[in-house]
Amino acid sequence: MATAPAPAATETRLQATGGVARRQRLSRWSRYIFLGTSLLGVVALVALGVDTLINGAGRVTPDFFTSYPSRFADQAGLRSSIIGSIWVLSMTMVLVVPIGLGTAVWIEEFAPRNALVGIVKLNLANLAGVPSIIYGILGLAVFVRFLSFGPSILAGALTLFLMILPMTVIAAQEAIRQVPDSIRQGSLALGASKWQTVWGHVLPGALPGMITGVILAMARAAGETAALVMIGAFAFIAYDNTSVRDNFTVIPVQIYNWTTRPQEAFRENAAAGIIVLMSIVLTFNIAAAILRERFRR
């Protein structure tokens, strides 16, 4: 190509050829292949949401919230399982907040730096990986049978409490570690005691992170099915719970029940139940995300 005009005006472009061009082409395509594969997860999430909404939205009526379970799909509702969920989750929260946060404060601020605290930390990491059905048979053996609580709200709350304790503690530890040491040293230097420092300066700083952890743990508890079925929360409940010794059922267990009924009509109820459950779980997760964003420093 010797026909080029004045060399000063030529724009020189390096164009790869042969093997190098092929490698560059491959690399350019790979971006879209990786992106496409990553989107499969999002596609599944959307399919799940749309499928549930199409099947269940028609059944989410006021009656659905105020009716007891029934043999007839079109008359069945979530009333007793919503009440059961509220009872069990409030009790679980009452247990997990002081004990979970207390454990984290002890480990991070007061525990002697020795083998014991190492064991406690390792143990928490391992407990966080124990499957929920194991917590279920633990609850069955200890709370339902050994302590004779029966398949009650009390037994259910204690089981869920043990299940979400590790994740609550680990999140709270994380939050306490975010508080800079200079704050502790400043407080101690002004004559505050160890506990005054923790109560007056460390805890206020760590609180948003701790609450985020509790909310996420409660979302886990709200969706738990297997552990509660193991302790016997599978009864047909056609009354409102009034005491912690009552038998009970919860929303996810009711959804399980409707999903596995042979009659097609109950599947609509299951989808409607899922819309309710997902709204609760999503609210918890969004609240946690907002809290985390607002207090990020």
Next chain:
Amino acid sequence: MAVTETTPSPEFLASMRSHPTKRLRERLIIAALGLAAAVSLGTTLAIIVVLVAESIPFFQDVSIREFLFTTDWQPLFRPVTFGVWELVAGTLNIVLWSMVIALPIGLASAIYLSEYAHPRTRRILKPLLEALAAVPTIVYAYFGLTFISLGILKPLLGDTISVFNALAASIVMAIMLIPTIASISEDAMAAVPRELREGAYGLGATRLEVATRVVLPAALSGVIASVLLAIARVVGETMIVAVIAGQTPNLTLSPLETIQTMTSYMFQVGLGDAARGGVEYRSLFAVGLLLFLMTLSFNIAAAWFVRRFREVYV
């Protein structure tokens, strides 16, 4: 201003020392916090005691040899046999097929998020993928049965696949595991130092080559950790397999058949309360003990690999 050194008066020193009852109160508070921490130790202890103590009577009826070395699990019909391998095979079936699906998707997501994505894309894509981890498993169970199994697989494969099958369970299990594999692998990739990437670019490597031949091998221990954690979750997951994969013990790795895993057997016993105290009830704890040991070993192995990649680069 000159500073003169004075000896503090005894009254002042006394006031600096905290009040004895206040000190006692603080000691009590700290003791209470220590007691709270003891709850988690107590939980582990209780799990071990319950699983072992309730398994002992089971193994007095059924020999350990029958439990571990025979392959017929038939606790409901005479002659009853307790060869746990049929249930372990069910669990391994789901582990195998869910990993075949989840590993490429999770890994591709991690590579895309860490090596390719624009920060803006990342800010949208990452929370969407992580939302998959927040979905309750009963929701996946419903979706797997109605949409994946009855809606897609059955019309597609017809009579070659059962209504309750391992494949549909593995597919939704894989969807659930994408964030587990993607986020831990991505953490490991983010920990790979920039110099390694820049060195490779300097030698003329393309982005794909940097991602797959430099970053991925350097982050391998993190990827292995994410897979081990994912396997531990599959082994312990109950609702997905109980609803979708069926309740028939079956010594097979075929994804098209009805099977029963260790967890769905335990769930099945938990549903019926007829045989409380019988051998069926006690078998719950023997299977639970095996399940506990399996998930524990996968979790410990995963923690070991996580520590390794943290030690190397961070």
